[in-house]
């Protein structure tokens with residue numbers, strides 16, 4: 001099977017700092033991959049390079065066999081890469097519905113009719129459990145529902161790769177359980193790449209885990225392999241509560 005996404009020697013400098021440092025990475029279609037690592041390890045920079053939110057200093061990104069290294073973010077969305085932000089990015093004054101519809105209308109020019117957009121938006125709201133809140137201003141939704149709304153915004157783009165940056169941050173335990181079910185459901189039709197600090201969530205959800213440290217991949221493997229890796233324990237697992 002061909003990887004859905006690969007990076008080769010992917011690097012990004014900020015001034016003198018190499019936030020991402022020569023990363024070779026491969027993601028197989030259909031998998032749920034968790035990216036973990038200490039604060040400042042380069043995780044957000046890495047997924048931002050994949051989404052096209054920032055440009056690499058060097059290296060290459062290939063998606064579904066095509067070199068996308070120099071494509072702008074909107075073009076990557078059209079190819080099927082959707083990204084939800086670490087920081088809540090909904091428009092508070094717009095309804096939940098409009099928040100989900102907006103990115104679709106903005107980025108997809110594949111001739112989807114208004115009716116098809118409507119159906120896609122409703123489906124995304126339904127999958128995330130927000131259908132009965134569709135007409136509420138997003139700012140009136142609970143924090144947890146706003147995080148789900150971000151996932152709905154990604155889903156409505158019908159991604160082949162959905163990138164989630166710390167999706168469970170700030171969620172209550174019951175919301176996290178619901179979220180785990182949602183990601184499993186999403187993974188039936190898309191590949192999922194998520195940055196996640198909550199280790200129980202990582203261990204339950206991930207098919208494979210990539211551990212970042214100081215801009216490089218320190219380790220990679222199944223949850224069992226990563227848990228048993230003593231280097232990982234020293235760099236990360238041992239230092240988190």
Ligand SMILES: Nc1ncnc2c1ncn2[C@@H]1O[C@H](COP(=O)(O)OP(=O)(O)OP(=O)(O)O)[C@@H](O)[C@H]1O
Nearest residue numbers: 014017019037038039040041042043044045046212
């Ligand atoms: N726009 C920027 N300008 C300058 N430095 C940056 C920028 N973005 C990130 N960095 C630096 O790059 C390094 C990696 O940051 P990054 O946010 O990718 O780490 P992270 O692993 O996602 O951390 P966290 O878990 O805290 O989100 C950090 O030292 C950070 O300060």
